[in-house]
Amino acid sequence: xxxxxxxxxxxxxxxxxxxxxxxxxxxxxxxxxxxxxxxxxxxxxxxxxxxxxxxxxxxxxxxxxxxxxxxxxxxxxxxxxxxxxxxxxxxxxxxxxxxxxxxxxxxxxxxxxxxxxxxxxxxxxxxxxxxxxxxxxxxxxxxxxxxxxxxxxxxxxxxxxxxxxxxxxxxxxxxxxxxxxxxxxxxxxxxxxxxxxxxxxxxxxxxxxxxxxxxxxxxxxxxxxxxxxxxxxxxxxxxxxxxxxxxxxxxx
Ligand code: NAP
Numbered sequence: 001x002x003x004x005x006x007x008x009x010x011x012x013x014x015x016x017x018x019x020x021x022x023x024x025x026x027x028x029x030x031x032x033x034x035x036x037x038x039x040x041x042x043x044x045x046x047x048x049x050x051x052x053x054x055x056x057x058x059x060x061x062x063x064x065x066x067x068x069x070x071x072x073x074x075x076x077x078x079x080x081x082x083x084x085x086x087x088x089x090x091x092x093x094x095x096x097x098x099x100x101x102x103x104x105x106x107x108x109x110x111x112x113x114x115x116x117x118x119x120x121x122x123x124x125x126x127x128x129x130x131x132x133x134x135x136x137x138x139x140x141x142x143x144x145x146x147x148x149x150x151x152x153x154x155x156x157x158x159x160x161x162x163x164x165x166x167x168x169x170x171x172x173x174x175x176x177x178x179x180x181x182x183x184x185x186x187x188x189x190x191x192x193x194x195x196x197x198x199x200x201x202x203x204x205x206x207x208x209x210x211x212x213x214x215x216x217x218x219x220x221x222x223x224x225x226x227x228x229x230x231x232x233x234x235x236x237x238x239x240x241x242x243x244x245x246x247x248x249x250x251x252x
Contacts, residue, residue, distance in 0.1 A: 012090035130173070
């Protein structure tokens with residue numbers, strides 16, 4: 001029995017791996033031995049730094065630009081992972097944005113941007129990845145959802161719907177692919193210390209943190225640990241689940 005959580009010989013793809021939670025996930029999976037494709041959209045330098053950080057300690061990584069809300073670009077991204085490292089065993093659907101506004105003021109374009117970036121991307125990348133994983137009879141898909149998808153947040157009808165959608169998607173796909181030894185799970189973070197929180201005023205954030213039993217924001221690395229576990233062989237009997245990493249905010 002192995003006492004370490006090893007991802008040796010695994011190939012991982014992290015969407016939105018250039019910053020925030022995705023960056024921490026990419027570094028964590030690489031530290032455990034996986035070769036990692038770091039996807040980015042608008043931050044080539046940040047993605048390059050993540051790749052360099054992994055390679056500097058002897059790990060394997062490559063960056064790839066793709067807007068994962070676009071089906072063709074998502075397919076090209078998955079193809080790149082398989083061609084570059086010869087496999088794709090772990091997919092982390094992490095790319096996400098917010099466009100917060102009360103519904104009466106929310107333009108249709110902000111609804112579409114959030115649903116496409118957060119939810120359609122999950123469909124796009126999972127569909128392309130699962131074809132390969134089912135053939136190989138091995139796969140781990142982990143999507144980064146949110147407490148917003150479980151509890152709902154005022155000003156975030158678009159974001160909450162996209163995250164609740166990811167959760168439903170996770171459960172349905174888990175049932176579809178379980179027989180091929182592919183597991184599909186979600187992690188639901190609470191408030192995590194990344195640039196995405198810059199859209200919240202300090203007052204709103206302070207009020208929100210009062211709802212967190214552990215009384216603080218989470219760190220990206222704390223999400224990455226949960227993802228690494230769900231991506232590991234130790235989590236082989238876990239599928240269709242939503243693991244809250246939220247300081248106790250949403251006890252479902
Ligand atoms: P972040 O710091 O703003 O980083 C977002 C990442 O997504 C960046 O790497 C960005 O890439 C990438 N991205 C955005 N649009 C993309 C697209 N169309 N195609 C490919 N990549 C795209 O956000 P974060 O806080 O780390 O959030 C990561 C995930 O965790 C999101 O799904 C978010 O909803 C979820 N989450 C975050 C929190 C939190 O409190 N931070 C809480 C719950 C859930 P570029 O920089 O290259 O554009």
